[in-house]
Amino acid sequence: MSTTTAMSTTTTTEPPSTPTQILIPSLPNDIALNILAGIPRSYHPLLTLVSKPFRSLLFSPLFYTTRSLLNTSQNFLYLCLRIPTTSSMQWFMLYQNPTKNSLIPLPPAPSPLVGSAFVAVGPKIYVIGGSINDIPSPHVWALDCRFHRWEAVPSMRISREFAAAGVVDGRIYVIGGCVVDTWAKSRNWAEVFDPKTEKWDSVDSGKDDFLREKWMHGSAVVNERIYVMADRSGVVYEPKTKKWDSVESGLDLGWRGRACVVDGILYCYDYLGNIRGFDVRTGGLEGAEGG
Template sequence: MSTSTNTAAVKPSTPPEPTQPPRLIPSLPDDLALNIIARVPRRHHPTLSLVSKSMKSLISSPLLYAARSLLSCAEHFLYISLRLHTSHFMRFYTLYQNPNNPLNPKYSLIPLPLIPSPSLVGSAFAAINHKIYVLGGSIKDIPSPQVWSLDCRTHKWEPAPNMHVSREFAAAGAFDDKIYVIGGCVVDNWARSKNWAEVYDPKTGKWNSVPSPIQIRDKWMHASAVIDGKVYAMADRNGVCYEVKSGNWETVDSDLDNGWRGRACVIDGVLFCYDYLGNIRGYDVKEGTWKELKGLEKGLPRFLCGATMANLGGKLMV
């Protein structure tokens, strides 16, 4: 008796080829398309993001902004923090130019996503590269050590490491890719006294204390600026400045201390501020003198309070 067995060879199934993502521009390789898209002004990005999913992903990716930086296509944008009388929340806006009418450009305030702690009062601000840092502030009259960062490429909020002490109405400034924060805390114990001034390095994600003399440690700061490697912190009287390279502290020159009113900005080593009479004055640190800015006799209104100045790509904005 004999038996026979029939066997059939089974071919292994061929795995499907991976689907290639669609190109940014169908007729061009992606590296060339990236080179082209990176040159498009940022005000057109909202429209570009509607073209395709791959384009939308590129618009919000660090790759595009790295390419724009390499091509010297990076642009300056103004970001504004406002607390309207109709709301107790702090809102951030960016100033955008209308892309539909380049011959008659109009600017609009575009609201950004709400900061995760919108009820903060008395926060300090500093900017490094593509990020804006919101430092401290009080919530229901209780100072906070928390720090938030806004990525200006994606307009997303991220938590940053907390400061060593809680602060409100502190002075802050950025120099050499580090953030310095001064005052805004009650020096009533050893820890707060030691950390009256702190420095934050985004590369390491760490805060470190900055040694400071006991006699300069005022609580509240109403203004700050960075000029020629010095971080200026203006109190109600007797402002101080910290020279980063040497680690030395100095009292602010009396002419600068007496003439600095409100929030100021620095352009080419000159500190500009807006006084209550409607005049813009600039303080030349090297000469140690105030000079009134000419040509605005019929231009600006007189603000009783709250006027803020900004350096937007070397231009003075009020």
């Protein structure tokens, strides 16, 4: 069973406005809004059953903007699991409390893609590319974690599967996942998406052969640099300077599979299945406790 995880938060900075419907009789709506915004998310399904005004509020951006401003928004872990018996992808939200952890099923993605890349930007998790019946796709979907609704996102310039993706300065960078056999694919081997303008642009990847791998095994963002592992080697891209380079030798020899970053340390699997922690500041690669 394959697993993909992503963290999402409902943080936003848009100023709220007062609801038009009466929320709680005998209370001003702005006070009622602040009261409701402080209720933990696990109780939101019950709140939607109280009244139509409650339901409308909980499915509005205003509600989550208010939660963010009141510092009552919550981070949740989202999981995408591929079920071996059906090969279908199922999404869950992990809800944690002091007494019990619960996996809450979510609506499936509109397209049953395999080999997609995943990133989280604000309240949305983006599902990028992938394949259906071994045919790569350029399509992109976003799961709005505030409402658990899927949205169509403008497609990439070319189709990809098993690509790498990372977020730097609010923009989504997608690398590889395609065979460079045409001028268009060579020019768009790497792309960048701006969620604010909803537009894709190509990223100049130079002419070095080591940048032309198809499938990417893993990727991570450390100090605003995107680290990517391919079939034969790894590359690193720095959007600020628009420069590409090879990854450090210690990381190149010890990274296979998915990775995550905790406190500036990149954790990954090595060839033997052990968990390693790589410090990009010192270039050191060490075994993680319990690895």
